[in-house]
Amino acid sequence: MHEQINILVKLQDLDLSIGKVEETKENYPRRIELLKEKLEEKRRIADLNREKLESLENDRRKKERVMEQEMEKIRKSEEKLLSVKTNKEYQAALKEIVLTKESNSQREEDVLNVLEELDILRKELKEKEEDFMATSREFDKEESELTAKLEEFKNQLAEKVKKRGELSSKIGPELLQTYENIKKHRQEIAVVPTRNGFCQGCYMDIPPQLSNEVQKGMDLIFCPNCNRILYWENSS
Numbered sequence: 001m002h003e004q005i006n007i008l009v010k011l012q013d014l015d016l017s018i019g020k021v022e023e024t025k026e027n028y029p030r031r032i033e034l035l036k037e038k039l040e041e042k043r044r045i046a047d048l049n050r051e052k053l054e055s056l057e058n059d060r061r062k063k064e065r066v067m068e069q070e071m072e073k074i075r076k077s078e079e080k081l082l083s084v085k086t087n088k089e090y091q092a093a094l095k096e097i098v099l100t101k102e103s104n105s106q107r108e109e110d111v112l113n114v115l116e117e118l119d120i121l122r123k124e125l126k127e128k129e130e131d132f133m134a135t136s137r138e139f140d141k142e143e144s145e146l147t148a149k150l151e152e153f154k155n156q157l158a159e160k161v162k163k164r165g166e167l168s169s170k171i172g173p174e175l176l177q178t179y180e181n182i183k184k185h186r187q188e189i190a191v192v193p194t195r196n197g198f199c200q201g202c203y204m205d206i207p208p209q210l211s212n213e214v215q216k217g218m219d220l221i222f223c224p225n226c227n228r229i230l231y232w233e234n235s236s
């Protein structure tokens, strides 16, 4: 029994480390996914800034076109001014010129404001694009690191699983089944040492008689409280 329990303890260590590797391995794709989401968010922000900039550029071009048309109107009105016959006609044409010039100077001011806004937007866009590029480089680097680690974990896992097969073949099928059952119901821990008369699985005291049996290591002894397989720590 002694030797069998020794192997069980080793098997349990191996199972625990397999569990850890599996857990880490499962976390990695999620980490890559989170990084990707962060990157996509930055791309979206840069795209929004770019759209805003393009729409304002269109606005500016429209305003400038109207200004040019109005300038043309002024030029024609000024030509007309040379050929009017009456003073009344002259006054009317002059008034029209003045009004058009006034509204055009308002437009000019508008365009200047838009140009200022465009400057700010361009700077913002540049920052957002640089931010996206930096995150993108960071993502590429982390993704390849995580992928390499994932590969390493897969290899580690394969090796451990192979070793587990070797170990479990050295344990009797009945004992192995008992081990698996306890493990399932006792948070992955099926074999525990006794220390100073206490079970190290549930920390309840073990009756001295039973403790002696554990120390002898002749039979399979279970903790009366948590039902785990007990072993004498010094004997392992």
Ligand SMILES: [Zn+2]
Pocket: 199, 200, 201, 202, 203, 204, 223, 224, 225, 226, 227, 228
């Ligand atoms: Zn116990």
